Amino acid sequence: MEIDTNQFIKNAEAKMASAIHYLDDELARIRAGKANPKILDNVRVHYYGDMTPLTNVASVNTPDAKTLLITPWEKNLIKEIERAIMNSDVGITPENNGEVIRLGIPPLTEERRRHLAKQAKQEAENAKISVRNARREVVEQLKKSVKDGVPEDVEKDAEEKVQKIHDKFIKQVDELYAAKEKEIMTV
Secondary structure: OOOOHHHHHHHHHHHHHHHHHHHHHHHHHOOOOOOOHHHHOOOEEEEOOEEEEHHHOEEEEEEEOOEEEEEEOOHHHHHHHHHHHHHOOOOOOOEEOOOOEEEEOOOOOHHHHHHHHHHHHHHHHHHHHHHHHHHHHHHHHHHHHHHOOOOHHHHHHHHHHHHHHHHHHHHHHHHHHHHHHHHHHOO
16 A cells, blocks of 8 residues: 555645635634625524525625625615624624615724734634644654655655645745734724
8 A cells, every 4th residue: 555645745735725714714804994894704694584694685895995885685684684783793883774784884992903913813823723733633644654664754755845835834824914913003
């Protein structure tokens, strides 16, 4: 049985890439003072007995940098959507005119900015942990593969490749976090 160390590396790289993708999504949900429809991603609306994502029952637009405009596909959903937003962790009071719901994005206080930057840092730390775990798992697989007949020099080369990939992804995490922190802290 031939053991392919490259497959181990590909699997680890895929896990690391998914950690970056997840981090990117999570950072997009952190409100940085600008209107971003992604802050409503976790809002669920009571719709025909089911909890449905807001984006499945309404369109969400950003007419300007400080406003989110929610247009329900069914007029009778306005109250449900308002209730869902109020009960979510969005932290913005919705206003409606009977047709659409407006969310005015308030400017962030210094304290709120620090809190959001801290939240972004935690998300970045979680992504780094995922990347490190993927590296650790593949290194363990490679060490086991030596017992199964893979030459030690092949295993060491594979470990070095994994370390380089790991370093590349950790750098990406740091860059994503730095960009988000700058966005949050820019007044």
